[in-house]
Amino acid sequence: MKLNKHYFLILVVVCAMFICSLLVFYLQNTSALKKVLAEQNQQDFTLTLQDEADITELSKKYSFMYDLLAYKVIYDDKNIFRLMKDTRSIDIPMYSEGAAPKTINEIAIDKNFSQDNQLTLGSALTIGNRTYVISGIFTLPDAIMPMVADNGLAYQAKTQAFILCDEAMYSIWEELEKVSYSGRFMEELSEEQQQNALAEMRLNPNIKSIVSKEENPHILAALNTKEKMFKICLLSAVCILVFTVIILLTTTIIQNINETKSDMGILKALGYTTTQIAKKYLIIGVFVLVGGVIGYGMSSIISPLFINRINAAFLVPDIPQNFNGLQFILFIIMPALCFSILAFGLAVFTLRKPPLEMIYKTETIKVNIFVKKRQKRRKTKPFRKTVFRSIITNNILLVFLAMLTGFMVSANLQIAFSLQAMADKVSSITLKGIEYESNVRYQEAKEMESLNADTPYFVRDCKMEFPNGEVLNNGQFMALYNSMSLFKLYSIQKQHNIDISQQKGIVVNDWMRKKYDLAIGDTIKIYINNDIYPLPITAIEQSVYGETVYGDGAMAIQAGILDRAVYNGVFTADNVEFDNKQHVFVSKFEDIVKSSSQQKGTYIALSFLFIIIGLALSILTIGIVVKVIITANRKYLALMKAFGYTNSECNRIVLSGFRIIAYIGFVIGTFYAIALSHFLFGTLAKSSTIAIPMTPDSKAIMLSLIIFAISYELIMLLYKKSINAVSLQEVMMK
Amino acid sequence: MLKVENLIKSYQDGNELLYALNSVSLTVEHGEFVVILGPSGSGKSTFLNVISGLESPDSGSILYDDYEIGKLQQKELTLFRRDKTAFIFQAYYLLPFLNVEANIKMGADLKGNQHIREIIDGVGLGGLEQRLPHELSGGQQQRASIARALAKKPDFLFCDEPTGALDEETSKQILTYLKKLQKQLKFTIIMVTHNSSIAQIATKVIKMSSGRIVEVTNNAHPCDVSELTW
Numbered sequence: 008m009k010l011n012k013h014y015f016l017i018l019v020v021v022c023a024m025f026i027c028s029l030l031v032f033y034l035q036n037t038s039a040l041k042k043v044l045a046e047q048n049q050q051d052f053t054l055t056l057q058d059e060a061d062i063t064e065l066s067k068k069y070s071f072m073y074d075l076l077a078y079k080v081i082y083d084d085k086n087i088f089r090l091m092k093d094t095r096s097i098d099i100p101m102y103s104e105g106a107a108p109k110t111i112n113e114i115a116i117d118k119n120f121s122q123d124n125q126l127t128l129g130s131a132l133t134i135g136n137r138t139y140v141i142s143g144i145f146t147l148p149d150a151i152m153p154m155v156a157d158n159g160l161a162y163q164a165k166t167q168a169f170i171l172c173d174e175a176m177y178s179i180w181e182e183l184e185k186v187s188y189s190g191r192f193m194e195e196l197s198e199e200q201q202q203n204a205l206a207e208m209r210l211n212p213n214i215k216s217i218v219s220k221e222e223n224p225h226i227l228a229a230l231n232t233k234e235k236m237f238k239i240c241l242l243s244a245v246c247i248l249v250f251t252v253i254i255l256l257t258t259t260i261i262q263n264i265n266e267t268k269s270d271m272g273i274l275k276a277l278g279y280t281t282t283q284i285a286k287k288y289l290i291i292g293v294f295v296l297v298g299g300v301i302g303y304g305m306s307s308i309i310s311p312l313f314i315n316r317i318n319a320a321f322l323v324p325d326i327p328q329n330f331n332g333l334q335f336i337l338f339i340i341m342p343a344l345c346f347s348i349l350a351f352g353l354a355v356f357t358l359r360k361p362p363l364e365m366i367y368k369t370e371t372i373k374v375n376i377f378v379k380k381r382q383k384r385r386k387t388k389p390f391r392k393t394v395f396r397s398i399i400t401n402n403i404l405l406v407f408l409a410m411l412t413g414f415m416v417s418a419n420l421q422i423a424f425s426l427q428a429m430a431d432k433v434s435s436i437t438l439k440g441i442e443y444e445s446n447v448r449y450q451e452a453k454e455m456e457s458l459n460a461d462t463p464y465f466v467r468d469c470k471m472e473f474p475n476g477e478v479l480n481n482g483q484f485m486a487l488y489n490s491m492s493l494f495k496l497y498s499i500q501k502q503h504n505i506d507i508s509q510q511k512g513i514v515v516n517d518w519m520r521k522k523y524d525l526a527i528g529d530t531i532k533i534y535i536n537n538d539i540y541p542l543p544i545t546a547i548e549q550s551v552y553g554e555t556v557y558g559d560g561a562m563a564i565q566a567g568i569l570d571r572a573v574y575n576g577v578f579t580a581d582n583v584e585f586d587n588k589q590h591v592f593v594s595k596f597e598d599i600v601k602s603s604s605q606q607k608g609t610y611i612a613l614s615f616l617f618i619i620i621g622l623a624l625s626i627l628t629i630g631i632v633v634k635v636i637i638t639a640n641r642k643y644l645a646l647m648k649a650f651g652y653t654n655s656e657c658n659r660i661v662l663s664g665f666r667i668i669a670y671i672g673f674v675i676g677t678f679y680a681i682a683l684s685h686f687l688f689g690t691l692a693k694s695s696t697i698a699i700p701m702t703p704d705s706k707a708i709m710l711s712l713i714i715f716a717i718s719y720e721l722i723m724l725l726y727k728k729s730i731n732a733v734s735l736q737e738v739m740m741k
Numbered sequence: 742m743l744k745v746e747n748l749i750k751s752y753q754d755g756n757e758l759l760y761a762l763n764s765v766s767l768t769v770e771h772g773e774f775v776v777i778l779g780p781s782g783s784g785k786s787t788f789l790n791v792i793s794g795l796e797s798p799d800s801g802s803i804l805y806d807d808y809e810i811g812k813l814q815q816k817e818l819t820l821f822r823r824d825k826t827a828f829i830f831q832a833y834y835l836l837p838f839l840n841v842e843a844n845i846k847m848g849a850d851l852k853g854n855q856h857i858r859e860i861i862d863g864v865g866l867g868g869l870e871q872r873l874p875h876e877l878s879g880g881q882q883q884r885a886s887i888a889r890a891l892a893k894k895p896d897f898l899f900c901d902e903p904t905g906a907l908d909e910e911t912s913k914q915i916l917t918y919l920k921k922l923q924k925q926l927k928f929t930i931i932m933v934t935h936n937s938s939i940a941q942i943a944t945k946v947i948k949m950s951s952g953r954i955v956e957v958t959n960n961a962h963p964c965d966v967s968e969l970t971w
Contacts, residue, residue: 188873390839390846397838469924649795651823651851653816 047148050189060213079182093171104141115171139566272365285354294346299339349630395664412670416715417676424707463574470534473523488560496548512543743769748801760789763952768868779949827890830901835874849892880911900932
């Protein structure tokens with residue numbers, strides 16, 4: 008029995024390898040995130056109190072535990088240090104190396120700072136005029152890991168350090184202590200009770216502000232988003248992969264059984280029972296098992312590389328990986344069993360036919376009845392056209408597989424490019440304006456007069472209430488005074504810059520529109536101190552992130568938000584470096600790009616994963632399709648050659664038509680990728696703080712098409728050799 | 742004219758060198774009906790393969806008029822087969838998913854032959870052109886195979902046991918068609934068979950044994966197919 012065709016083995020091994028690599032990768036990463044969340048005892052909310060309020064009373068009343076989140080900010084010429092006591096019970100920093108500082112001369116530093124400055128355990132670090140020994144390296148939970156550092160810059164690992172120290176050292180520093188509380192509800196509280204408690208706390212006059220984890224886009228939501236995005240991306244990759252592999256394997260099994268049908272017929276004619284013949288096909292499961300085991304082994308090599316890459320961006324500690332018996336059974340043993348049973352079942356199904364019919368494979372001709380009917384209606388076309396049409400009519404499975412090749416490349420590559428686009432858009436989280444690149448932004452300078460006030464703005468914290476009843480506690484209202492401001496707002500509906508001076512209401516961003524189901528004309532209630540300002544939405548700008556609404560300065564004065572044209576920040580084109588004595592906040596484009604590149608790296612890594620999977624599977628599928636076509640038509644190819652058809656003519660007649668089918672698959676894959684991207688990012692927008700408008704990207708489509716065309720033609724070029732290798736003597740064999 | 746001189750073709754069988762063709766020489770004139778006879782393993786099929794350009798000889802020359810096909814490159818050999826030769830096989834090798842007409846077009850398209858209707862009628866398949874091979878009898882399939890071969894207007898028709906799978910009556914029908922069409926179209930037939938009766942209708946009979954031609958008989962008065970006894 009001709010069972011172990013080399014392509015069959017390769018297919019099984021490679022596919023199984025990919026499945027296992029990805030599945031284990033996915034499972035290990037999601038479990039890693041959960042583990043991290045559990046170990047860090049992440050907060051449910053952040054709380055700031057009115058001066059006279061008592062946290063103990065509040066914690067009893069609303070059933071939560073709390074932890075003081077206090078820190079001091081120390082500036083030196085180069086770095087900014089956030090100093091915290093190493094006594095946390097909520098949002099616990101996790102040590103990846105070393106241990107907590109135990110003496111007044113020891114400190115622990117965060118992993119990013121240590122990596123970017125090549126600081127290791129035992130190294131010395133000078134803060135102010137004192138030098139300390141590094142006793143530990145830790146990662147901060149996202150909940151207290153700010154995206155914006157204390158000087159207002161986007162978080163920058165190289166110059167902005169987080170320091171854990173003991174009480175004695177902490178007390179030495181006389182900087183102003185910034186205080187808030189991390190709160191975590193008691194375990195016994197249900198989700199609903201927690202939400203009720205949060206709603207009550209918001210109305211409590213003793214509480215100055217409360218930010219739940221769902222509402223805090225700068226901290227915990229970032230982790231949630233990352234986790235969700237990660238899950239969605241990997242799940243969709245795994246779904247495509249599993250779907251493809253099932254089809255490939257099933258097709259290969261069917262093809263294998265078809266090719267050995269004559270042998271089966273002979274065995275049946277000789278008196279072998281159906282079970283005796285069919286059980287030989289159970290061996291297919293062994294191939295799957297071998298492939299699976301190799302894949303599992305490979306994944307344990309590949310996964311840590313990815314996990315480490317992701318850890319760098321997700322800021323979680325390194326996760327040890329252990330053998331998981333359940334995973335092994337579910338993803339290795341079970342598929343092997345299933346494919347064994349499938350092969351056995353298909354063999355039994357084939358063996359129901361009379362031996363003679365199997366020996367002569369007459370059933371393939373039955374399909375031709377359709378061909379015949381069609382041919383009766385029209386004039387017979389030239390041989391070249393007829394033969395290809397007949398090949399595909401007789402093997403719909405091949406057509407499907409050929410289509411799948413285009414589909415996979417298109418879908419995978421375009422989803423990969425979408426991920427890259429997403430990474431770029433996430434990078435522009437705080438850029439907002441399209442012309443922000445060359446500009447510098449100041450905010451809340453200590454001496455406003457020192458600033459060039461060409462394009463001033465006024466920003467202040469506020470609470471917002473939306474028409475659907477939802478509330479955003481940590482919003483900001485920004486009044487812009489200059490319609491030609493360096494800070495531009497871009498309308499996604501009208502595709503042009505928004506002239507702020509023409510707005511009689513406020514401008515919201517696209518994330519808010521999706522999150523709170525807003526439309527132009529809706530009214531948002533802006534709460535500043537105890538005053539309420541209902542303002543209509545007059546435009547929507549393109550930002551995919553952020554809780555700031557924008558209004559014209561004159562409009563703000565008219566609405567009563569401002570008494571006069573005051574400002575607490577400016578935009579400027581001057582390249583001004585942050586000065587601790589002058590500025591509270593400086594934000595530069597390059598800082599933002601730098602900080603976002605960390606996250607970007609993860610998505611780019613993922614997108615490459617998609618590209619590799621898409622190309623690998625497509626190349627494999629194209630190879631199998633061509634191999635199957637050549638194998639199935641070997642005798643006829645030899646015949647055509649004997650008659651005088653050249654190698655290139657044979658190639659053109661038999662294979663060329665599949666090119667069109669593959670390209671049809673590519674088109675379908677494009678639509679699928681667009682639909683999937685819309686679905687993924689739509690889901691993401693509803694459940695997180697990022698709304699990414701996904702529109703079909705013609706560049707991505709073109710690039711995918713070029714990559715596909717090159718891969719396809721290269722494979723075809725290689726397989727031309729197979730056609731050339733068809734021996735003329737094969738036709739003379741009886 | 743086909744002129745074969747000192748043709749040698751050998752195969753390696755373990756450590757032993759087997760000669761399938763051992764210094765074979767032969768001359769065939771245009772329009773001849775040559776039958777090659779011999780027991781299994783005598784080298785007759787190899788001889789057919791080599792002289793038809795399907796296989797290369799180890800040495801010797803094969804001259805078709807001015808063509809020395811032994812010295813041709815693969816591409817030139819393909820063009821030679823396209824222009825000069827056609828084949829009929831015992832197993833017919835009709836493409837099972839194409840109807841009779843489309844199968845015949847396989848040959849016709851190579852030479853741009855638009856007159857396949859005459860050929861179909863000539864082999865007695867008129868009215869059956871839309872049928873698929875499995876809907877035809879063995880004899881009809883072999884006639885379709887003849888039509889396919891002749892549609893490319895060959896100078897040389899190579900037949901490998903064309904009646905080997907057919908009963909006597911059908912075999913006679915096939916041979917009748919072949920003789921009739923040869924008379925009309927003036928091509929040369931070189932047929933390998935182990936049915937010695939067929940030799941009676943040939944103009945030249947070659948007997949082979951152990952890779953050598955052991956006897957060449959010219960038959961000035963071949964008998965009619967109807968006179969054959971199986």
